[in-house]
Amino acid sequence: MKSKGAITPLDRQHSYVGRNLSRDKAKRAVNGRGRYTDDITLPRTVHAAFVRSPYAHAMITDIDVDIAKAEEGVVLVMTGAELKELCTGPWVGTLSVFPTMKTAPQYPMAVDRACWQGEPVVMVVANSRAAAEDAAELVSITYKELPVVAHKETALEKNSNLVHPDLKDNLAYEKVIDTGDVGEAFAGADHVVEATFDFGRHTAVSLEPRAILASFEKDTEELTIYTSSQTPHMFQAIIARTLGLPEHKCRVVAPFVGGSFGLKIHSFGDEFAATAASLKLGRPVKFIADRLESFLTDIHARENTVTGKMAVSSQGKIEALEIDILSGVGAYSQYPRTSVFEANQILNITGGPYKHQNYKARMRVAYMNKVPTSQYRAVGHPIGNSVGEALVDLAAEKIGMDPVEIRRRNIMEDNSYPRTTASGIEVADMSHQKCLETLVERMKYDDLVQERNSLRAEGIFRGIGIAAFIKGTAPGPAGYYGAGGAPIASQDAATVKIEPSGNIICAVGVTDQGQGVDTVMQQITAGAVGVLPEMVRVIEGDTDATPYGGGTYASRATAIGGEATYQAALALRAELLRLAGALLQREPETLDIIDGNVVDLGTENIRMPLAEIGRIGHFQVAELPNDIQPQLSHTKRFRLNDALYIFTNGIHGAYVEVDCDTGFITLLKQWVVEDCGRVINPILADEQVRGGSVQGIGGALYEHCIYDDQAQLLNGSLIDYLVPMASEMPDIDVAHVQTHTGVSELGSKGVGESGTGASPAVVMNAVNDAISPFEAKVTVQPMTPDVLLKALNRI
Amino acid sequence: MAYDFLDIKLIVNGEQVSARVPARMHLVDFLRMELELTGSHLGCEHGICGACSVRVDGVVVRGCLVLAAQCDGSDVLTIEGLSESKEVVDLQNTFVERNAMQCGFCTPGMLMTAAELLAKNDKMARNEIREFMSGNFCRCTGYHAIIDAIEITMEARREEERS
Amino acid sequence: MKAAKFKYIRPSSLDEAINLLSDFGEEARILAGGQSLLPTLNMRLSQPKVLIDINRLxxxxxxxxxxxxxxxxxxxxxxxxxxxxxxxxxxxxxxxxxxxxxxxxxxxxxxxxxxxxxxxxxxxxxxxxxxxxxxxxxxxxxxxxxxxxxxxxxxxxxxxxxxxxxxxxxxxxIRRSGESFAFMELSRRKGDYAMAGLACKATFQDNRFLSVRLVYFGTELKPTLGENVMSQLEGREWSETLAEKVIASLEDDLDPVDNLQGSAAMKLHLQKVLTKRTLAEVVQRLGNV
CATH class of the missing domain: 3.30.465.10 (Uridine Diphospho-n-acetylenolpyruvylglucosamine Reductase; domain 3)
Structure with missing residues (x-):
């Protein structure tokens, strides 16, 4: 690896890295020319709809599909048992890195038992979605209700009802880590603070729901799938395995993807059923989840209760941290990842910014008769950060220290890396101190404190929140997805090639869902090769056209895919200089490439346009010496070595006002300073942070999948499930500290989850600051008026 | 009497259209499936998200909460027609420059709503813009950039008016 | 989700609409703005046989x-x-x-x-x-x-x-001289239906309420008059203490139920807060009438 701070091609004056470049997809989107899965209809396309279990737990004793089958326009009715026959075997959502974890095997549709409300039981395929829904209403299913596990608090009790009797209990996984001497640290502590925190279940609500159009050619056994996915290659692998198809004959295309946030890295039974229908019918089958079934069947996340305890000295030194996590998941562990991962992340990152050496954490994960939970943006971090940062504030309050000051004293020093956190994860290239001081400056913290204090005297209750964070981005092969055994690529690849015209094609395994992944690769390629950005076209989201990669998840696209692109582009650049040297009879080292022209290094006198090399390299190869075989196309892969992640860090600030009579919270302003390493495109990075922050705010204030005692979802529509809208959201000030990661030459880390990961923490801390005159504390999210008023003892 | 199917005639994006539609078909399904105007999106079909916003007889409406049959004789404008008209080309350019969208699924609806905002107002406080736009859900941006883009466009139009 | 099948008809006169409504009886629904009806149709929560579109009357x-x-x-x-x-x-x-x-x-x-x-x-x-x-x-x-x-x-x-x-x-x-109004509502987000709300009309003389009408919404099964509170206000001299005193009797006027937005206790509390605020506001406005 190059030493940090070395000048690379990206740092040159002519590089397009670090500049704002508009996204081509944005140009299409504003004209209504985005092309999402539902916008694609092939000849003879038919449409799937599902009959779903109305019960959270029930035996399916009888299914009568005769009337539905006879309806006009219906081409296929398939039960879960029939679909099972088309599958090679069940899904088992475990990873070997969680050795004692257990889960029940699962088929894409319920076979004889439904384990959550909304689980698909029968699929109806008809010539329109409306007709499929009409016929679905005519399917008659007899259920025998079974006892329901609806609350994680009682799911692990000895006499609890069981989600899967075969598993003997509802415990999916338990893990304890214990470093240092927590017992002694608490026993000898000047002060101990503790609290229990409760986090409601919520869900991704991508505006474009899950979508698939599967088209099987019976004659050639070729399957083409258009689907709203973050991970086309993973989807290809899973679909081939599940339905017993040759992988190389399955093409998966992710066209425009209308938001994903982790939702679209999973396998959902509906999509597999629709694909199986296409296999059976030899016709294109489309399934577009509607909003109601999205709420019922998309993965949920975040349902956790965490008890936390922190020991602190009178001088403000954090001595020890102990947490106990109870995580409530769904009826199955979500394949091909797992549902225990969220709790594991909480365990990994809570208290992560701080230097304490004593840490004990236990996680227990309980199955319930609810829709499976899994990875939603910033997995576990909103919870771990909320818990850790709330405890830091409690400690500060206990010893009468300013929340900024206590953090200043405990965060890891910027010159202290690499090092290991108390939870045992290795971190490097972080900048907590610089981020904190930048935040204090941008917030005008002292002025804000003064304003808050003077308004408080007038009966206006404002609060300031601070929340530092670490964030695991770009998971490596040593961790969950490589060593864990799932068919999920933790490496990624890029092919960069020159066309006869001299323009450049860059094909990548990572995918874009609006973050601007394609634009970022365009800039890296342009910068590394030495061409104008408009000379580069990026191809992503098509297994036929891109090298094999993991896709986009866990803030990995730029960190992993970006480095692969950079290396592939450098390889092409090196070859272009060699070719130019041969043609110009010059040493390649004396040449450079700037804005698409080969120039003399230093003087920048133009010697030859790249178009000339493209032309010669493809057509007039005879002009080249015989010992040169032009390659013109370079594929490079990039993987992390033994690091679990590239960890990033940052800090949020928030300013809120609480109406203590009504319990209503107004967000006045939020600030984020984060360190994602090298920023390729500042405006894209900023908007990742802003959008992510608002998703975090959603969880902190509004979003909640509310279930009753029979595990029935009560608010599964956008009418009752509240998402953040424009009126209530604050302006968000964003700044970046750029400490390049040493694991790649590009130096970029992930940025996509730095908003979401700490936003709930900072808002909760600000709210608690606002209501501190009443000696009240809020430890429940979402922080609804009901929650606030109870905390304030008003009701 | 009452009909299962209706013959309708309407103007869509300036063009005369005749069609026979099922009574139950809402306007956006008609636009998307019959006319292949896929720029209007369905995000909820219960009138909350605003992704389906289109202009009917001069005002922005939820396309999922109007039946195609009701639009017999109406003048309908979708994002495709709005774009071709250049009415908000400045706003569209600013959306791109300011990166006021990510996945783009909400964008046509946002622009249809913002077009009405710009047509009705030449000066608004930032929070008033937020309120006007509060019926359109964006999951990606956090809204800040969208509000910026509208504010920038409104200011630029005012500047132009002055000069 | 797509609406279940229904028939559609657009009468050209009110008489025709009324005749259609009589003919179809409970199978028909009137389609006016449709902003509440169509969501229920699109979710198949309601499946009328006929929609009578009165929009062009x-x-x-x-x-x-x-x-x-x-x-x-x-x-x-x-x-x-x-x-x-x-x-x-x-x-x-x-x-x-x-x-x-x-x-x-x-x-x-x-x-x-x-x-x-x-x-x-x-x-x-x-x-x-x-x-x-x-x-x-x-x-x-x-x-x-x-x-x-x-x-x-x-x-x-x-x-x-x-x-x-x-x-x-x-x-x-039409508003008469001496009348004043105030309206307050709490909703989680701009434009949402109310969690609690209060519409108030009042007349005032010599710092006393001559008449006051308080209608509560968002917490009951229907818009509801706060009759006990109203009767305790009428004829009384305004003070914040009076407001504080009368809101206790709101418990006799309202009977909220728990729902997705929060507990009955929260709703009653919010209506009390709104009552105080609305009365203070209306009195202040009366001073400016």
Missing amino acids: DELQGISHEGKHIRIGALTRHVDIAESDLITENIPLISEAIEYVAHVAVRNRGTFGGSVALADPAAEMPACTLALQGTLVVEGPNGRRQIRADDFFHDLYETARAPEEILVEVQLP
Whole structure:
């Protein structure tokens, strides 16, 4: 690896890295020319709809599909048992890195038992979605209700009802880590603070729901799938395995993807059923989840209760941290990842910014008769950060220290890396101190404190929140997805090639869902090769056209895919200089490439346009010496070595006002300073942070999948499930500290989850600051008026 | 009497259209499936998200909460027609420059709503813009950039008016 | 989800609409603005056989000044209410409240009459109509009749309108000198239905309430008069202590239930807070009348 701070091609004056470049997809989107899965209809396309279990737990004793089958326009009715026959075997959502974890095997549709409300039981395929829904209403299913596990608090009790009797209990996984001497640290502590925190279940609500159009050619056994996915290659692998198809004959295309946030890295039974229908019918089958079934069947996340305890000295030194996590998941562990991962992340990152050496954490994960939970943006971090940062504030309050000051004293020093956190994860290239001081400056913290204090005297209750964070981005092969055994690529690849015209094609395994992944690769390629950005076209989201990669998840696209692109582009650049040297009879080292022209290094006198090399390299190869075989196309892969992640860090600030009579919270302003390493495109990075922050705010204030005692979802529509809208959201000030990661030459880390990961923490801390005159504390999210008023003892 | 199917005639994006539609078909399904105007999106079909916003007889409406049959004789404008008209080309350019969208699924609806905002107002406080736009859900941006883009466009139009 | 099948018909006169409604009976639903009806159809929560689209009935349009009241045709869109000078000048409570109704696209389509006829317990316009002691004009096979707002709202989505009748117009009395109004609502997000809300009309003399009308919405099954609170205010000299005292009796007027937005206790509490704030506001405005 190059030493940090070395000048690379990206740092040159002519590089397009670090500049704002508009996204081509944005140009299409504003004209209504985005092309999402539902916008694609092939000849003879038919449409799937599902009959779903109305019960959270029930035996399916009888299914009568005769009337539905006879309806006009219906081409296929398939039960879960029939679909099972088309599958090679069940899904088992475990990873070997969680050795004692257990889960029940699962088929894409319920076979004889439904384990959550909304689980698909029968699929109806008809010539329109409306007709499929009409016929679905005519399917008659007899259920025998079974006892329901609806609350994680009682799911692990000895006499609890069981989600899967075969598993003997509802415990999916338990893990304890214990470093240092927590017992002694608490026993000898000047002060101990503790609290229990409760986090409601919520869900991704991508505006474009899950979508698939599967088209099987019976004659050639070729399957083409258009689907709203973050991970086309993973989807290809899973679909081939599940339905017993040759992988190389399955093409998966992710066209425009209308938001994903982790939702679209999973396998959902509906999509597999629709694909199986296409296999059976030899016709294109489309399934577009509607909003109601999205709420019922998309993965949920975040349902956790965490008890936390922190020991602190009178001088403000954090001595020890102990947490106990109870995580409530769904009826199955979500394949091909797992549902225990969220709790594991909480365990990994809570208290992560701080230097304490004593840490004990236990996680227990309980199955319930609810829709499976899994990875939603910033997995576990909103919870771990909320818990850790709330405890830091409690400690500060206990010893009468300013929340900024206590953090200043405990965060890891910027010159202290690499090092290991108390939870045992290795971190490097972080900048907590610089981020904190930048935040204090941008917030005008002292002025804000003064304003808050003077308004408080007038009966206006404002609060300031601070929340530092670490964030695991770009998971490596040593961790969950490589060593864990799932068919999920933790490496990624890029092919960069020159066309006869001299323009450049860059094909990548990572995918874009609006973050601007394609634009970022365009800039890296342009910068590394030495061409104008408009000379580069990026191809992503098509297994036929891109090298094999993991896709986009866990803030990995730029960190992993970006480095692969950079290396592939450098390889092409090196070859272009060699070719130019041969043609110009010059040493390649004396040449450079700037804005698409080969120039003399230093003087920048133009010697030859790249178009000339493209032309010669493809057509007039005879002009080249015989010992040169032009390659013109370079594929490079990039993987992390033994690091679990590239960890990033940052800090949020928030300013809120609480109406203590009504319990209503107004967000006045939020600030984020984060360190994602090298920023390729500042405006894209900023908007990742802003959008992510608002998703975090959603969880902190509004979003909640509310279930009753029979595990029935009560608010599964956008009418009752509240998402953040424009009126209530604050302006968000964003700044970046750029400490390049040493694991790649590009130096970029992930940025996509730095908003979401700490936003709930900072808002909760600000709210608690606002209501501190009443000696009240809020430890429940979402922080609804009901929650606030109870905390304030008003009701 | 009452009909299962209706013959309708309407103007869509300036063009005369005749069609026979099922009574139950809402306007956006008609636009998307019959006319292949896929720029209007369905995000909820219960009138909350605003992704389906289109202009009917001069005002922005939820396309999922109007039946195609009701639009017999109406003048309908979708994002495709709005774009071709250049009415908000400045706003569209600013959306791109300011990166006021990510996945783009909400964008046509946002622009249809913002077009009405710009047509009705030449000066608004930032929070008033937020309120006007509060019926359109964006999951990606956090809204800040969208509000910026509208504010920038409104200011630029005012500047132009002055000069 | 797509709506289940239904038939559609667009009558060209009110008479025709009423005849159709009689013919089809309970199988038919009136389609006005459709902003509440269509979501229930698209979710298949309601599956009528026939929709009778009254949107093009001229008889039901318009806002006009008629004697001592303003007539609002049932099909008047929310946007037209918001932009009407007649309303702003003569019925300030409605002008104030309309700002809380939904969002621009829904206001462009949703109708005043549809909102009042549906009688959603958390909606603004039914509460205002009751606060203002408006008159609802319905027409059915037996002709036209007038219903006082006080007699109109019966229970959850149940009103005095018979199934074969159509709400034609609402008459709202023009503000009289000495009257003041205030409107407050709490919703989690701009444009959402109310978690708690209060529409108030009052007259005042020598620092005493001559009359006061308080209509609560968002917490009950229908817009509800706070009669106990009202009776304790009337004739009394205004003070914040009085407000503090009277809100205790709100418990006799209201009986909220737990729902997705929060507990009954929270709702009652919020209505008490709104009562204090609304009374203070209306008194302050009365000082400026």
